[in-house]
Amino acid sequence: MRWKGQGLAEKTFSRRERGRPRNPDVFPKILAAAKKLLASDGYEALTYDALAQSTGVSRGTIYRRWPTKAHIAADIIRGNEEGFTYTPLEEGFSAQIRAVVEQIYSGYKDPAMGPASVGLFNAYFTDASLRSTVHDPLEEGARENFRKIVNDAKRSGTARKDIDVDALFDILTGSIIYRILFSNLSCDDRHIEEICNIVINGVLADS
Amino acid sequence: MRWKGQGLAEKTFSRRERGRPRNPDVFPKILAAAKKLLASDGYEALTYDALAQSTGVSRGTIYRRWPTKAHIAADIIRGNEEGFTYTPLEEGFSAQIRAVVEQIYSGYKDPAMGPASVGLFNAYFTDASLRSTVHDPLEEGARENFRKIVNDAKRSGTARKDIDVDALFDILTGSIIYRILFSNLSCDDRHIEEICNIVINGVLADS
């Protein structure tokens, strides 16, 4: 069983392990240092040596928790992106979309998130097994949650019945990620708002 | 001046240099090898040693053309993404959107494109100067071209006047990149079509 607040680092354990227990300070200390490194110099700067040196924790201890830089990055993402909350529908579908977008946006505003996720995606190309281990559970959870929201909206008649849920997910997530991480244009609340408007209203002029 | 087919590798030169001329075979040979490496094992596998070994070209010669792995990757992207063509408007805005999307999509279908672009974006976080040198010109060219398309459509009345051009660019580019490169779901023409539908029609039910 995995306990809250220990991320991918945690191993399964039955209430009480044998042997010396792990130092509980290490987990948050390393993640904090990792965020700082990612934010300032990107995934390449996320080095076991640098983490060890800046925290006073030995490299071996970090390896014991995270077998790969990718796992560290994934735990940082897990911390910032706790899955979409299922918000009740009272305010209508457009409000719901805006809420979801806001959630994604606020997650990726953290300066460590960009380097972490891009670094991870880059690593997936080199080691494809990482994707299924590290990424897929996160994405699938988010998609599942989102599907419920959209299907409810379809049932209640506020969402078009012909929209493809996963395509909409791709649009919302992709647009924001692209704007924040990849584009050379700035990104603030107003730009996010413009994206929402287009998605909600479509692009064609009223005929 | 930059000559067609030589990408970022080219140096400026005045008609005829002194000394032994560069071997014209090197440029395409290296790029082809780079694509193969990127496609099979990602950006990390794009190594000067591996390129040299697989092509018989010495490392020094490759460095003379591309000072950085990033420059090689950028040249591969330049090859697959030659900027958006300004297609005439006769078929209406929705057709135009689909054409643009198709162009982006076909560019990113190349199995070397994902590793190349994600690797590049990853490198930008470590060396920010790369972004302005390598990425910004490409993106700005694409945006500029796209702005002309959309503004024409606004003038002709087929596009909503209130849409933010750059936000629409973010949506189209971001959605496709996300679906192809980052998502664990498959991506074929049908999925791309669904994205287009949403963008074109919006998500709200007709009231």
Next chain:
Amino acid sequence: MRWKGQGLAEKTFSRRERGRPRNPDVFPKILAAAKKLLASDGYEALTYDALAQSTGVSRGTIYRRWPTKAHIAADIIRGNEEGFTYTPLEEGFSAQIRAVVEQIYSGYKDPAMGPASVGLFNAYFTDASLRSTVHDPLEEGARENFRKIVNDAKRSGTARKDIDVDALFDILTGSIIYRILFSNLSCDDRHIEEICNIVINGVLADS
């Protein structure tokens, strides 16, 4: 006080300690495993981890008995080299020499002895204090015993009066160790016999 059969591992204790008594199986079990490791892969393979794993005894328990690999190796040597027996003189000095040589030879025939002693000597250069703790008592005991033998032989007139006892000790011990451990030539009883012959008769032709 040190009790027979417990080697350097033993700590001083007053008849009966409080607390859980030490498991008497550990001592022989570890030494046997250590011999096996030394014999097959040398001193470097003599690892606390390897010992623990192959015996089921925990590392902590081994450390409690032997603070250092050197102490384990020393206990193995102590087991094979119980000091020279003072053999009575009746058979003459040459027979005595042969008896001493045979004793040294049979000690070093054990395939664990070479790795143990060479490993130990190697360790002495890094930690000089080990030599006085671990080695010197053993050597001094052997030399003392040997001196008695030689001096008796001198008194009885079978040994030359001008021979340096310690030099003779060096010759006998050194020759055998060198031949067995360091030389690339094979070593059996006949080769040892040749060494004895030279030492006993000298090398100069009868004039």
Next chain:
Amino acid sequence: MRWKGQGLAEKTFSRRERGRPRNPDVFPKILAAAKKLLASDGYEALTYDALAQSTGVSRGTIYRRWPTKAHIAADIIRGNEEGFTYTPLEEGFSAQIRAVVEQIYSGYKDPAMGPASVGLFNAYFTDASLRSTVHDPLEEGARENFRKIVNDAKRSGTARKDIDVDALFDILTGSIIYRILFSNLSCDDRHIEEICNIVINGVLADS
């Protein structure tokens, strides 16, 4: 072909290699540093890191020349033990023995020699292939040279005809090594002289 002064580090080459030539300063600089390390703290202190740090030469460069610490140690031994000179016989066999002993003795007086050779012998137990690569040529050369000396002496009648040449080699080499490296007794010219006396005259009293 192997060139004088480059030891085991040298690779075969045909007069002039392609590519950047190796820095000739590295070879002596590393060996000097290695001697210092060996002399002060033994074979365990002979670390690639320590060598790199104390000389300013990078670890990779050292690895390029010596694949193993053992090869470094062997090159140090090669430097101090250039093989026995074939000294002419005029002064008789006993003088010859003394000359050979003096040569061995002076070789092992270097404070780096003990750690180097004991460390090497220790390594042989872990990696047996090292012995044939690194050690055997050295020993065989020395034995061959020594055999010539002794056989000449036998022919000229100054040496006993029944002595085993290799046993005598073992005695001379072993005694000195043992006294210098392993014994806790001191070793100076006088002690070496005593060893010679015993070997030359034998141990039995004139009857």
Next chain:
DNA sequence: GCCTAATCGAGACGGTACGTCGAGTCTTGTC
């Protein structure tokens, strides 16, 4: 039948070295 104390298995922890590999740079001789 508790109390105290040492042992034992298990494993965490800070160090340190290993041997390998890639990035860029530099230095030869040859073309």
Next chain:
DNA sequence: GACAAGACTCGACGTACCGTCTCGATTAGGC
């Protein structure tokens, strides 16, 4: 000049062992 070849520094990789430590559980007296 370009080019092949390869030396060179730097720094990270992931592994392994060292010796110390901290846990829970066990096993003996002593009271």
